[in-house]
Amino acid sequence: MNKRKNNKHRTVVISIPCLLIGGTENQTLYLVRALCELKFRVIIGCYFEWDPLMVDEYRKVGAIVCLLSPEATKNQFVNDKWARPKGLKKIFFLWHSLRGIMKLYRPEIAHVQYMDPGALPIMLFKLLGIRYLFATVHQSGAPYGKFHNLYLRMAASFTTRFTGISKHVLDSWFGDKWPHNVVLLYNTIDLDRINRIRANTNVDQVKMKLGIEGKQVIGTVARLSHIKGVDLLLDSYSLIYKEMQDSILLIVGDGNCRAELEAKARNLGINDRIIWMGKQSPDETISLEQIFDICVCPSRYEGFGLIALEALSSGIPVVAFRVGGLPEVVEDKVNGILISPGDVTGLAQTCSMLLDNKVLRAQLGGNGKAVADKYGYETYKNAVRDLYQPFS
Numbered sequence: 001m002n003k004r005k006n007n008k009h010r011t012v013v014i015s016i017p018c019l020l021i022g023g024t025e026n027q028t029l030y031l032v033r034a035l036c037e038l039k040f041r042v043i044i045g046c047y048f049e050w051d052p053l054m055v056d057e058y059r060k061v062g063a064i065v066c067l068l069s070p071e072a073t074k075n076q077f078v079n080d081k082w083a084r085p086k087g088l089k090k091i092f093f094l095w096h097s098l099r100g101i102m103k104l105y106r107p108e109i110a111h112v113q114y115m116d117p118g119a120l121p122i123m124l125f126k127l128l129g130i131r132y133l134f135a136t137v138h139q140s141g142a143p144y145g146k147f148h149n150l151y152l153r154m155a156a157s158f159t160t161r162f163t164g165i166s167k168h169v170l171d172s173w174f175g176d177k178w179p180h181n182v183v184l185l186y187n188t189i190d191l192d193r194i195n196r197i198r199a200n201t202n203v204d205q206v207k208m209k210l211g212i213e214g215k216q217v218i219g220t221v222a223r224l225s226h227i228k229g230v231d232l233l234l235d236s237y238s239l240i241y242k243e244m245q246d247s248i249l250l251i252v253g254d255g256n257c258r259a260e261l262e263a264k265a266r267n268l269g270i271n272d273r274i275i276w277m278g279k280q281s282p283d284e285t286i287s288l289e290q291i292f293d294i295c296v297c298p299s300r301y302e303g304f305g306l307i308a309l310e311a312l313s314s315g316i317p318v319v320a321f322r323v324g325g326l327p328e329v330v331e332d333k334v335n336g337i338l339i340s341p342g343d344v345t346g347l348a349q350t351c352s353m354l355l356d357n358k359v360l361r362a363q364l365g366g367n368g369k370a371v372a373d374k375y376g377y378e379t380y381k382n383a384v385r386d387l388y389q390p391f392s
Contacts, residue, residue, distance in 0.1 A: 119155030141172035166325030188380035219292035224255030239348035312368030
């Protein structure tokens with residue numbers, strides 16, 4: 001880490017538990033990009049796990065990345081020796097690491113991505129004398145109990161501004177009357193980037209490469225964890241395949257439930273109809289989305305639903321459970337279809353109906369492009385400017 005001398009711009013340190021390939025990291029990347037374009041110097045403090053692909057993405061947009069656990073890399077080789085510190089060791093580790101960043105870069109502003117370890121970095125930055133303190137919560141409070149709710153509300157009271165990625169997320173933590181310092185900052189997508197990748201993607205060639213020429217594709221992009229509901233999608237696809245035997249299920253993403261999900265697919269007799277793409281870079285993910293005939297969001301809980309927004313911007317209809325922030329993105333029977341949470345049969349019937357109705361798919365997909373404009377990057381960048389301007 002090299003200290004920059006005679007810096008003319010405000011310095012922001014953005015702290016985040018991990019830099020892996022996921023929705024939270026992608027949205028934090030947009031925050032970093034916006035701040036760099038607004039002439040802030042941005043320092044990333046990543047406490048724990050990191051992926052070289054995501055670290056490169058952050059450096060490309062102009063951030064200085066500080067990997068506080070350099071041995072915690074998560075690339076194609078599994079690091080079994082490293083484990084997150086716990087208890088007092090975690091507190092001492094974070095205190096020492098964040099204090100080191102403070103001494104080296106002298107940031108005026110800290111922006112904490114509120115994920116595990118939650119409020120602890122906020123309290124530490126407060127003790128370290130940070131002048132302006134921001135935080136963003138990405139997940140819904142629905143799965144958590146009263147203790148977590150009180151813990152987050154206490155942490156928010158120490159911040160200059162506390163933001164959430166959807167109205168649902170903030171309502172789930174604060175109710176319908178938010179504290180004065182709580183602000184909605186919607187997630188975003190880069191429409192120009194998506195349109196460029198879309199224009200350069202030959203759908204027939206991608207399908208040919210995957211060996212699925214002439215097949216209809218039901219797709220999803222998700223971390224393979226319980227909360228993302230991919231197991232529910234497998235149950236649903238076992239019903240879809242009986243009706244639509246020319247269909248393929250394509251799953252982009254990886255996670256700690258992959259082995260369990262693959263075993264479930266084998267037990268359901270559908271594993272030979274599933275393509276497990278695993279972890280992909282952001283650009284590769286967008287390219288793969290272009291071959292989706294339907295994008296499914298089967299999450300049990302969802303703070304926003306970034307995959308739904310990316311699909312809509314490409315004119316792909318979305319089928320999702322009516323949970324979390326998804327209804328703020330997917331308008332039922334306008335740009336997609338919302339299903340009662342956990343209704344596997346309803347999900348299967350809806351997907352089968354859409355695969356059989358090209359005209360309706362085109363209509364829903366066309367309406368989706370208009371919705372995506374609301375969440376474009378320039379709109380987001382202006383919101384970030386307004387959020388930071390009084391303190392820069």
